[in-house]
Amino acid sequence: MTYLVMECHYGYAIVLDTQGRYLKVANRNYLVGQQVTDVIPFEAPKKQINTRRWANIGAFAACLCMVVSLWLVMLLPFGTVRLQINPDVLLTVNRLNFVIKAEGLNEDGKALLQGFDYHRMKLPQVSDALADRATAEGYLTEDGVILVTVSCRNEQWQAETEAALVAELRQHMNDTVTVAPNAESHQQWADDDWDDDWDGDDDDDWDDDWDDDDWDD
């Protein structure tokens, strides 16, 4: 390639190549109008990456991830536990087994929960405390029955939690009352109101009635 020297400066020269490119090259004692064949082209400075800006964006993204993760783990309901003593109570638990919501499903249930602070308490503690309160307020007597119903999309968690909770309540009440899983409850996901594939049965796992509870009440 032949280059025509167009302009000379102390630090560089401008040359025109035969393809029409104007290039900045090293000025090796060139003269304007000279034709040269071997040039050392200028290396344009690489674009600077604004590290501080990217660090800020990264920190913000990390914070956002943490907030979302915290919300998913701490505040998002993972499953529900229904305790039927006579007071009927529904406990909503998160992924870490902390009770995040407790509501009475009948008048006695609402009365039982009156003034009860379940925050920062795990499910076994809450169930024990509710059994104690039910005993103290006369709802639960000897030979009484506590029906436990655990609901969750994760069947393994559902089975494990139900077994653990029944064992915990039995031990806590010293076997003075009957604690048993509610056998009817396991049909709850299937026994909802809608037959959404129109084939006469509802055998999928979808909660297709879109209400907050999945009880066939």
Added chain:
Amino acid sequence: MKELHSIVLQLRQAQQDPQAADDFIEQYLPFIRSETAKCTGRPLHETEDELSIAMFAFYEAMMAYRSDKGAFLPLAAVAIRNRLIDLNRRNPRHRPSLSLDAPQGEEDSRTLADTVADTDDALSSYHDRAATAQEIEEFSTSLAAFSLSLTEVAENCPQQERTLHACMAAVDYAKHQPQLLEQLLTTGKLPITQLAQGSGTPRKTLERHRKYLVAALLAYTNGFEIIRGHLQAVKRREALEA
């Protein structure tokens, strides 16, 4: 601290203005000479290639410098050293070479230079170069009428092959439309719409390389035969080979 601050200000100005860059290099010529001598291990003559390359490396360091990255002079010293190492690699010292001044043999007192025919016509070459230099000066003056310098044109020149071909398609179209070149000279404005429509090059590409296109089109107006000849040399060669 005050001196460092003044260097940073000078550098910022030099990054924008080629004349300020020349002044800055001239001011720091003793530093450049000293750094070059450190690398070569010998004092340098004004016209030596090493010094030219060192000045070029200093210029590259000036353009790359950012004040938040530290002091300039150490950066320039490293740039000079790296460029000189590259130069040494390009020109190995121990490559076998023949001296033109060595005698031909023991009996023959003539040197090799005496026996080699001089094919260069020095006078003709001088005249050719002088004519070319004059034409280039006129070309630079014409560019200045558009408030452009050759440095700005080089900085605006397409880097990628594809973009260069797209711009050259617009230039080829204009070459066959003399009224467009005339319009450029009379109005001082680049007829971007016509060029984009006629050549099929995206308008955005043409606008991005506006300064380069002005220079490229200007070379095809009257009076710049030598520059045009240089640009068409390859095409002529390709046509002959075909």
